[in-house]
Amino acid sequence: MIFDVNRVRAAYPALSDGYAYLDGAGGTQVPATVIEAISDSYRSGIGNVGGTFPASDRSSSIVAECRLALADLTGGSPDGVILGPNMTTLTYRLAEALSRGWEPADEIVVSRLDHDANIRPWVQAAARRGATVRWAEVDLPTTELPPAQYGELLSERTRLVAVTAASNVVGTRPDLAAIAAAAHAAGALVYVDGVHATPHVPVDVKALGADFYATSAYKWSGPHIGTVVAEPALLETLHPDKLAPAPAGVPGRFERGTAAFADLAGVVAAVEHLAALATGPDPATGPDPATGSRRQRVLASMAAVEEYETRLFARLLDGLGAMKHVTLYGRAARRAPTAFFTVAGQSPRQVAKHLAARQVNVWSGDNYAWELAGALGLRDSGGAVRAGLVHYNDQAEVDRLLAAVDELA
Numbered sequence: 001m002i003f004d005v006n007r008v009r010a011a012y013p014a015l016s017d018g019y020a021y022l023d024g025a026g027g028t029q030v031p032a033t034v035i036e037a038i039s040d041s042y043r044s045g046i047g048n049v050g051g052t053f054p055a056s057d058r059s060s061s062i063v064a065e066c067r068l069a070l071a072d073l074t075g076g077s078p079d080g081v082i083l084g085p086n087m088t089t090l091t092y093r094l095a096e097a098l099s100r101g102w103e104p105a106d107e108i109v110v111s112r113l114d115h116d117a118n119i120r121p122w123v124q125a126a127a128r129r130g131a132t133v134r135w136a137e138v139d140l141p142t143t144e145l146p147p148a149q150y151g152e153l154l155s156e157r158t159r160l161v162a163v164t165a166a167s168n169v170v171g172t173r174p175d176l177a178a179i180a181a182a183a184h185a186a187g188a189l190v191y192v193d194g195v196h197a198t199p200h201v202p203v204d205v206k207a208l209g210a211d212f213y214a215t216s217a218y219k220w221s222g223p224h225i226g227t228v229v230a231e232p233a234l235l236e237t238l239h240p241d242k243l244a245p246a247p248a249g250v251p252g253r254f255e256r257g258t259a260a261f262a263d264l265a266g267v268v269a270a271v272e273h274l275a276a277l278a279t280g281p282d283p284a285t286g287p288d289p290a291t292g293s294r295r296q297r298v299l300a301s302m303a304a305v306e307e308y309e310t311r312l313f314a315r316l317l318d319g320l321g322a323m324k325h326v327t328l329y330g331r332a333a334r335r336a337p338t339a340f341f342t343v344a345g346q347s348p349r350q351v352a353k354h355l356a357a358r359q360v361n362v363w364s365g366d367n368y369a370w371e372l373a374g375a376l377g378l379r380d381s382g383g384a385v386r387a388g389l390v391h392y393n394d395q396a397e398v399d400r401l402l403a404a405v406d407e408l409a
Protein backbone atom coordinates (compact mmCIF):
# COMPACT_ATOMS: atom_id res chain seq x y z
CA MET A 1 0.00 0.00 0.00
CA ILE A 2 1.17 3.50 -0.76
CA PHE A 3 0.76 6.17 1.89
CA ASP A 4 1.22 9.62 0.37
CA VAL A 5 1.14 12.17 3.18
CA ASN A 6 0.91 15.14 0.79
CA ARG A 7 -2.24 13.69 -0.76
CA VAL A 8 -3.63 13.06 2.72
CA ARG A 9 -2.82 16.57 3.95
CA ALA A 10 -4.55 18.15 0.94
CA ALA A 11 -7.81 16.61 2.15
CA TYR A 12 -7.79 18.79 5.29
CA PRO A 13 -8.79 22.45 4.83
CA ALA A 14 -7.62 23.42 8.34
CA LEU A 15 -4.03 22.34 7.70
CA SER A 16 -3.52 25.28 5.36
CA ASP A 17 -3.36 27.73 8.29
CA GLY A 18 0.37 27.19 8.73
CA TYR A 19 0.20 25.53 12.14
CA ALA A 20 1.72 22.13 12.85
CA TYR A 21 -1.17 20.23 14.40
CA LEU A 22 0.69 17.95 16.78
CA ASP A 23 -2.29 18.07 19.15
CA GLY A 24 -4.14 15.19 17.47
CA ALA A 25 -4.22 13.14 20.67
CA GLY A 26 -6.58 15.78 22.03
CA GLY A 27 -8.69 15.90 18.87
CA THR A 28 -8.00 15.83 15.15
CA GLN A 29 -8.86 18.10 12.25
CA VAL A 30 -11.46 16.85 9.78
CA PRO A 31 -11.17 16.35 6.02
CA ALA A 32 -13.42 18.22 3.60
CA THR A 33 -15.41 15.04 2.93
CA VAL A 34 -16.51 14.97 6.57
CA ILE A 35 -17.44 18.65 6.55
CA GLU A 36 -19.41 18.11 3.33
CA ALA A 37 -21.18 15.02 4.62
CA ILE A 38 -22.38 16.98 7.65
CA SER A 39 -23.50 20.03 5.68
CA ASP A 40 -25.05 17.87 2.92
CA SER A 41 -27.27 16.20 5.51
CA TYR A 42 -28.55 19.54 6.71
CA ARG A 43 -28.91 20.78 3.13
CA SER A 44 -30.96 17.80 2.05
CA GLY A 45 -33.28 18.01 5.05
CA ILE A 46 -33.25 15.68 8.01
CA GLY A 47 -36.00 14.96 10.52
CA ASN A 48 -36.26 12.96 13.68
CA VAL A 49 -36.39 9.20 13.19
CA GLY A 50 -39.59 7.18 13.05
CA GLY A 51 -41.67 9.64 11.00
CA THR A 52 -43.70 9.17 7.83
CA PHE A 53 -41.78 11.51 5.51
CA PRO A 54 -38.53 11.31 3.53
CA ALA A 55 -36.49 13.61 5.78
CA SER A 56 -37.18 11.26 8.69
CA ASP A 57 -36.23 8.27 6.56
CA ARG A 58 -32.96 10.01 5.71
CA SER A 59 -32.06 10.25 9.39
CA SER A 60 -32.91 6.59 9.93
CA SER A 61 -30.63 5.69 7.01
CA ILE A 62 -27.83 7.82 8.44
CA VAL A 63 -28.08 6.00 11.80
CA ALA A 64 -28.02 2.60 10.09
CA GLU A 65 -25.09 3.63 7.87
CA CYS A 66 -23.22 4.90 10.89
CA ARG A 67 -23.58 1.58 12.73
CA LEU A 68 -22.33 -0.26 9.63
CA ALA A 69 -19.34 2.07 9.28
CA LEU A 70 -18.33 1.70 12.94
CA ALA A 71 -18.68 -2.07 12.69
CA ASP A 72 -16.34 -1.97 9.69
CA LEU A 73 -13.88 0.18 11.61
CA THR A 74 -13.79 -2.07 14.68
CA GLY A 75 -14.73 -5.54 13.46
CA GLY A 76 -17.86 -5.54 15.65
CA SER A 77 -21.53 -6.15 14.85
CA PRO A 78 -23.59 -3.20 13.54
CA ASP A 79 -26.42 -4.17 15.90
CA GLY A 80 -24.06 -3.80 18.84
CA VAL A 81 -22.91 -0.26 18.00
CA ILE A 82 -24.11 2.18 20.67
CA LEU A 83 -23.94 5.81 19.54
CA GLY A 84 -23.56 8.80 21.82
CA PRO A 85 -21.90 12.16 22.35
CA ASN A 86 -18.49 10.96 23.54
CA MET A 87 -16.66 8.12 25.26
CA THR A 88 -16.95 9.55 28.78
CA THR A 89 -20.73 9.86 28.64
CA LEU A 90 -21.13 6.37 27.22
CA THR A 91 -18.75 4.84 29.75
CA TYR A 92 -20.69 6.35 32.64
CA ARG A 93 -23.84 4.93 31.06
CA LEU A 94 -22.34 1.46 30.70
CA ALA A 95 -20.90 1.62 34.22
CA GLU A 96 -24.34 2.41 35.56
CA ALA A 97 -25.92 -0.46 33.63
CA LEU A 98 -23.21 -3.03 34.34
CA SER A 99 -22.82 -2.22 38.03
CA ARG A 100 -26.49 -2.94 38.75
CA GLY A 101 -25.56 -6.58 39.02
CA TRP A 102 -22.54 -6.04 41.30
CA GLU A 103 -22.62 -7.07 44.93
CA PRO A 104 -20.46 -6.01 47.88
CA ALA A 105 -18.17 -9.04 47.61
CA ASP A 106 -17.58 -8.39 43.90
CA GLU A 107 -14.41 -6.91 42.48
CA ILE A 108 -13.34 -4.91 39.44
CA VAL A 109 -9.88 -4.23 38.02
CA VAL A 110 -8.87 -0.86 36.61
CA SER A 111 -5.43 0.22 35.44
CA ARG A 112 -3.16 3.08 36.42
CA LEU A 113 -2.29 3.48 32.72
CA ASP A 114 -5.77 4.58 31.70
CA HIS A 115 -7.35 7.93 30.93
CA ASP A 116 -9.61 8.83 33.83
CA ALA A 117 -12.67 8.20 31.66
CA ASN A 118 -11.95 4.46 31.90
CA ILE A 119 -11.22 4.61 35.64
CA ARG A 120 -13.49 6.99 37.52
CA PRO A 121 -16.86 5.78 36.15
CA TRP A 122 -15.93 2.25 37.33
CA VAL A 123 -14.47 3.35 40.67
CA GLN A 124 -17.56 5.43 41.44
CA ALA A 125 -19.93 2.64 40.34
CA ALA A 126 -18.02 0.15 42.52
CA ALA A 127 -18.24 2.52 45.50
CA ARG A 128 -22.02 2.75 45.06
CA ARG A 129 -22.32 -1.06 45.10
CA GLY A 130 -19.75 -1.62 47.83
CA ALA A 131 -17.56 -3.58 45.39
CA THR A 132 -13.77 -3.69 45.70
CA VAL A 133 -11.47 -1.93 43.19
CA ARG A 134 -8.15 -3.58 42.35
CA TRP A 135 -5.44 -1.68 40.49
CA ALA A 136 -3.18 -2.92 37.71
CA GLU A 137 0.04 -0.95 38.07
CA VAL A 138 2.34 0.52 35.44
CA ASP A 139 5.98 -0.55 35.55
CA LEU A 140 7.30 3.00 35.67
CA PRO A 141 10.78 2.54 34.16
CA THR A 142 9.29 0.91 31.05
CA THR A 143 5.75 2.37 31.22
CA GLU A 144 4.51 -1.12 30.37
CA LEU A 145 1.34 -2.56 31.90
CA PRO A 146 2.61 -6.08 32.65
CA PRO A 147 -0.12 -8.59 31.85
CA ALA A 148 1.27 -11.12 34.34
CA GLN A 149 -0.02 -9.06 37.29
CA TYR A 150 -3.61 -9.79 36.22
CA GLY A 151 -3.18 -13.38 37.43
CA GLU A 152 -3.05 -12.05 40.99
CA LEU A 153 -5.59 -9.29 40.51
CA LEU A 154 -8.32 -11.54 39.15
CA SER A 155 -10.53 -13.92 41.13
CA GLU A 156 -13.85 -15.63 40.66
CA ARG A 157 -15.36 -12.44 42.16
CA THR A 158 -14.01 -10.17 39.40
CA ARG A 159 -16.88 -8.78 37.36
CA LEU A 160 -15.08 -6.36 35.08
CA VAL A 161 -11.62 -5.46 33.82
CA ALA A 162 -11.32 -1.94 32.38
CA VAL A 163 -8.15 -1.32 30.40
CA THR A 164 -6.93 0.93 27.63
CA ALA A 165 -5.78 -0.18 24.18
CA ALA A 166 -3.25 2.69 24.23
CA SER A 167 -2.21 5.32 26.76
CA ASN A 168 -3.16 8.82 25.62
CA VAL A 169 0.09 10.23 27.05
CA VAL A 170 2.91 7.68 26.97
CA GLY A 171 1.39 5.69 24.11
CA THR A 172 1.80 2.24 25.74
CA ARG A 173 -0.26 -0.42 23.98
CA PRO A 174 -0.70 -3.21 26.53
CA ASP A 175 -1.02 -6.87 25.59
CA LEU A 176 -4.80 -6.76 25.59
CA ALA A 177 -5.29 -10.24 24.21
CA ALA A 178 -3.37 -11.69 27.18
CA ILE A 179 -5.21 -9.51 29.70
CA ALA A 180 -8.59 -10.32 28.15
CA ALA A 181 -7.83 -14.06 28.09
CA ALA A 182 -7.02 -13.97 31.82
CA ALA A 183 -10.13 -11.88 32.53
CA HIS A 184 -12.38 -14.21 30.58
CA ALA A 185 -10.88 -17.26 32.27
CA ALA A 186 -11.93 -15.68 35.58
CA GLY A 187 -15.42 -14.98 34.20
CA ALA A 188 -14.99 -11.20 34.01
CA LEU A 189 -16.04 -8.85 31.23
CA VAL A 190 -13.46 -6.63 29.51
CA TYR A 191 -14.15 -2.95 28.78
CA VAL A 192 -11.51 -1.53 26.44
CA ASP A 193 -10.85 2.18 25.99
CA GLY A 194 -10.00 2.36 22.31
CA VAL A 195 -10.05 6.16 22.08
CA HIS A 196 -6.31 6.60 21.69
CA ALA A 197 -5.57 3.37 19.79
CA THR A 198 -8.21 3.61 17.06
CA PRO A 199 -6.57 6.44 15.07
CA HIS A 200 -3.26 4.60 14.90
CA VAL A 201 -3.73 0.87 14.31
CA PRO A 202 -6.06 -1.62 12.65
CA VAL A 203 -8.68 -2.64 15.23
CA ASP A 204 -10.33 -6.02 15.65
CA VAL A 205 -12.45 -6.13 18.79
CA LYS A 206 -12.66 -9.92 18.68
CA ALA A 207 -8.90 -10.41 18.41
CA LEU A 208 -8.43 -7.96 21.29
CA GLY A 209 -10.93 -9.85 23.44
CA ALA A 210 -12.91 -6.67 24.09
CA ASP A 211 -16.45 -7.29 25.31
CA PHE A 212 -16.93 -3.53 25.06
CA TYR A 213 -14.80 -1.27 22.86
CA ALA A 214 -15.15 2.51 23.19
CA THR A 215 -13.88 5.05 20.71
CA SER A 216 -14.51 8.68 19.77
CA ALA A 217 -14.70 9.82 16.16
CA TYR A 218 -13.16 13.22 16.84
CA LYS A 219 -9.83 11.46 17.51
CA TRP A 220 -9.80 9.96 14.01
CA SER A 221 -10.85 12.82 11.74
CA GLY A 222 -14.57 12.66 12.48
CA PRO A 223 -17.03 14.83 14.40
CA HIS A 224 -17.62 14.84 18.16
CA ILE A 225 -19.40 11.50 18.43
CA GLY A 226 -18.56 8.55 20.65
CA THR A 227 -19.41 4.88 20.37
CA VAL A 228 -19.25 1.68 22.37
CA VAL A 229 -19.22 -1.54 20.36
CA ALA A 230 -20.35 -4.79 21.99
CA GLU A 231 -22.03 -8.04 21.02
CA PRO A 232 -25.81 -7.51 20.79
CA ALA A 233 -26.39 -10.64 22.89
CA LEU A 234 -24.33 -9.14 25.71
CA LEU A 235 -26.22 -5.85 25.48
CA GLU A 236 -29.48 -7.81 25.74
CA THR A 237 -28.46 -8.75 29.30
CA LEU A 238 -28.21 -5.10 30.39
CA HIS A 239 -31.04 -2.75 31.23
CA PRO A 240 -30.00 0.90 31.48
CA ASP A 241 -32.41 3.59 32.68
CA LYS A 242 -34.46 4.85 29.76
CA LEU A 243 -37.56 6.87 29.03
CA ALA A 244 -40.79 4.83 28.91
CA PRO A 245 -41.55 5.48 25.20
CA ALA A 246 -37.89 5.27 24.07
CA PRO A 247 -36.67 2.20 22.13
CA ALA A 248 -36.61 -0.95 24.27
CA GLY A 249 -34.38 -2.95 21.94
CA VAL A 250 -30.62 -3.15 21.54
CA PRO A 251 -28.63 -1.00 20.96
CA GLY A 252 -31.35 1.73 20.98
CA ARG A 253 -32.08 1.46 24.69
CA PHE A 254 -28.53 2.63 25.48
CA GLU A 255 -28.94 5.78 23.38
CA ARG A 256 -30.55 8.68 25.18
CA GLY A 257 -32.59 11.39 23.50
CA THR A 258 -32.24 12.56 19.90
CA ALA A 259 -29.04 11.71 18.08
CA ALA A 260 -26.82 14.24 16.28
CA PHE A 261 -27.87 12.89 12.88
CA ALA A 262 -25.78 15.20 10.72
CA ASP A 263 -22.69 14.39 12.76
CA LEU A 264 -23.39 10.68 12.35
CA ALA A 265 -23.21 11.24 8.59
CA GLY A 266 -19.81 12.81 9.27
CA VAL A 267 -18.73 9.65 11.12
CA VAL A 268 -19.52 7.57 8.03
CA ALA A 269 -17.42 9.95 5.91
CA ALA A 270 -14.59 9.73 8.44
CA VAL A 271 -14.54 5.93 8.24
CA GLU A 272 -14.52 6.19 4.43
CA HIS A 273 -11.62 8.62 4.77
CA LEU A 274 -9.65 6.17 6.92
CA ALA A 275 -10.42 3.36 4.48
CA ALA A 276 -8.92 5.41 1.64
CA LEU A 277 -5.76 6.72 3.33
CA ALA A 278 -3.52 4.22 1.62
CA THR A 279 -3.80 3.56 -2.05
CA GLY A 280 -2.47 1.24 -4.70
CA PRO A 281 -2.79 -2.51 -4.98
CA ASP A 282 -0.02 -4.40 -3.29
CA PRO A 283 -0.71 -8.10 -2.90
CA ALA A 284 1.97 -8.29 -0.20
CA THR A 285 0.18 -5.95 2.19
CA GLY A 286 -3.51 -6.07 1.48
CA PRO A 287 -6.43 -6.08 -0.88
CA ASP A 288 -6.79 -3.80 -3.84
CA PRO A 289 -8.34 -0.71 -2.25
CA ALA A 290 -10.56 -0.29 -5.26
CA THR A 291 -12.21 -3.69 -4.85
CA GLY A 292 -11.92 -4.80 -1.22
CA SER A 293 -14.81 -4.53 1.21
CA ARG A 294 -14.75 -1.42 3.39
CA ARG A 295 -13.64 -3.56 6.33
CA GLN A 296 -10.71 -4.90 4.28
CA ARG A 297 -9.84 -1.41 3.06
CA VAL A 298 -9.90 -0.04 6.62
CA LEU A 299 -7.57 -2.78 7.83
CA ALA A 300 -5.12 -2.38 4.96
CA SER A 301 -5.20 1.40 5.18
CA MET A 302 -4.70 1.51 8.94
CA ALA A 303 -1.79 -0.93 8.65
CA ALA A 304 -0.16 1.57 6.27
CA VAL A 305 -0.97 4.40 8.69
CA GLU A 306 0.66 2.50 11.55
CA GLU A 307 3.80 1.97 9.50
CA TYR A 308 3.97 5.61 8.40
CA GLU A 309 3.36 6.99 11.90
CA THR A 310 5.88 4.61 13.46
CA ARG A 311 8.59 5.90 11.14
CA LEU A 312 7.73 9.54 11.78
CA PHE A 313 7.53 8.91 15.52
CA ALA A 314 11.03 7.41 15.53
CA ARG A 315 12.30 10.72 14.14
CA LEU A 316 10.49 12.65 16.85
CA LEU A 317 11.77 10.39 19.63
CA ASP A 318 15.33 10.36 18.30
CA GLY A 319 15.33 14.15 18.10
CA LEU A 320 13.91 14.70 21.59
CA GLY A 321 16.03 11.88 23.03
CA ALA A 322 19.21 13.60 21.83
CA MET A 323 18.41 16.80 23.77
CA LYS A 324 20.01 16.96 27.20
CA HIS A 325 17.40 19.42 28.51
CA VAL A 326 14.51 17.08 27.63
CA THR A 327 13.19 14.22 29.77
CA LEU A 328 11.08 11.72 27.88
CA TYR A 329 8.41 9.55 29.48
CA GLY A 330 7.24 6.38 27.76
CA ARG A 331 9.38 3.42 26.77
CA ALA A 332 6.91 0.68 25.94
CA ALA A 333 7.84 -1.77 23.21
CA ARG A 334 4.49 -1.32 21.45
CA ARG A 335 3.18 2.20 21.53
CA ALA A 336 1.05 4.77 19.80
CA PRO A 337 3.02 7.72 18.32
CA THR A 338 2.60 10.02 21.30
CA ALA A 339 5.52 11.73 23.04
CA PHE A 340 5.30 12.93 26.64
CA PHE A 341 8.19 15.05 27.85
CA THR A 342 9.40 17.82 30.12
CA VAL A 343 12.00 20.51 29.46
CA ALA A 344 14.46 21.54 32.17
CA GLY A 345 13.72 24.93 33.69
CA GLN A 346 10.36 25.34 31.93
CA SER A 347 6.87 24.40 33.00
CA PRO A 348 5.01 22.22 30.47
CA ARG A 349 2.58 25.08 29.89
CA GLN A 350 5.47 27.47 29.18
CA VAL A 351 6.86 24.99 26.65
CA ALA A 352 3.45 24.68 24.99
CA LYS A 353 3.22 28.49 24.79
CA HIS A 354 6.71 28.72 23.32
CA LEU A 355 5.74 26.14 20.70
CA ALA A 356 2.43 27.86 19.94
CA ALA A 357 4.37 31.07 19.23
CA ARG A 358 6.22 29.05 16.58
CA GLN A 359 2.95 27.68 15.21
CA VAL A 360 3.27 24.24 16.75
CA ASN A 361 0.17 22.95 18.58
CA VAL A 362 0.82 20.60 21.49
CA TRP A 363 -0.88 19.86 24.79
CA SER A 364 0.49 20.18 28.28
CA GLY A 365 -0.72 18.87 31.63
CA ASP A 366 -1.90 15.44 32.77
CA ASN A 367 -4.27 15.15 29.81
CA TYR A 368 -6.64 13.30 32.16
CA ALA A 369 -4.16 10.44 32.52
CA TRP A 370 -4.49 11.53 36.11
CA GLU A 371 -3.43 8.34 37.84
CA LEU A 372 -0.40 7.85 35.60
CA ALA A 373 0.66 11.49 35.99
CA GLY A 374 0.48 10.93 39.75
CA ALA A 375 2.50 7.70 39.56
CA LEU A 376 5.15 9.44 37.45
CA GLY A 377 5.33 12.27 40.00
CA LEU A 378 4.16 14.83 37.44
CA ARG A 379 0.69 15.67 38.66
CA ASP A 380 1.64 18.57 40.90
CA SER A 381 4.26 20.07 38.59
CA GLY A 382 1.99 20.74 35.64
CA GLY A 383 2.21 17.31 34.00
CA ALA A 384 4.28 17.18 30.84
CA VAL A 385 4.17 18.29 27.21
CA ARG A 386 2.31 15.96 24.85
CA ALA A 387 3.10 15.91 21.13
CA GLY A 388 0.97 13.36 19.35
CA LEU A 389 1.30 12.37 15.73
CA VAL A 390 -1.56 11.36 13.47
CA HIS A 391 -1.62 10.38 9.82
CA TYR A 392 -1.72 13.94 8.47
CA ASN A 393 1.48 15.03 10.24
CA ASP A 394 4.69 15.16 8.26
CA GLN A 395 8.43 15.33 8.72
CA ALA A 396 8.59 19.12 8.36
CA GLU A 397 6.20 19.49 11.30
CA VAL A 398 8.24 17.14 13.45
CA ASP A 399 11.40 19.04 12.55
CA ARG A 400 9.74 22.34 13.41
CA LEU A 401 8.83 21.01 16.85
CA LEU A 402 12.36 19.71 17.38
CA ALA A 403 13.93 23.02 16.38
CA ALA A 404 11.58 24.93 18.70
CA VAL A 405 12.32 22.63 21.68
CA ASP A 406 16.03 22.89 20.93
CA GLU A 407 15.79 26.69 21.37
CA LEU A 408 14.95 26.06 25.03
CA ALA A 409 18.32 24.45 25.79
Ligand SMILES: Cc1ncc(COP(=O)(O)O)c(C=O)c1O
Pocket (backbone or CB within 6 Å): 025, 026, 085, 086, 087, 088, 089, 115, 117, 118, 164, 166, 167, 168, 193, 195, 196, 215, 216, 226
Ligand atom coordinates in the same frame (compact mmCIF):
# COMPACT_ATOMS: atom_id res chain seq x y z
C1 LIG B 1 -7.56 7.47 25.89
C2 LIG B 1 -8.76 8.34 26.07
N1 LIG B 1 -9.85 7.83 26.65
C3 LIG B 1 -10.96 8.54 26.84
C4 LIG B 1 -11.03 9.86 26.44
C5 LIG B 1 -12.31 10.60 26.66
O1 LIG B 1 -12.96 10.67 25.44
P1 LIG B 1 -14.21 11.62 25.19
O2 LIG B 1 -13.68 13.00 25.04
O3 LIG B 1 -14.83 11.09 23.94
O4 LIG B 1 -15.11 11.49 26.36
C6 LIG B 1 -9.93 10.45 25.84
C7 LIG B 1 -9.97 11.87 25.43
O5 LIG B 1 -8.99 12.55 25.37
C8 LIG B 1 -8.76 9.67 25.63
O6 LIG B 1 -7.67 10.18 25.04
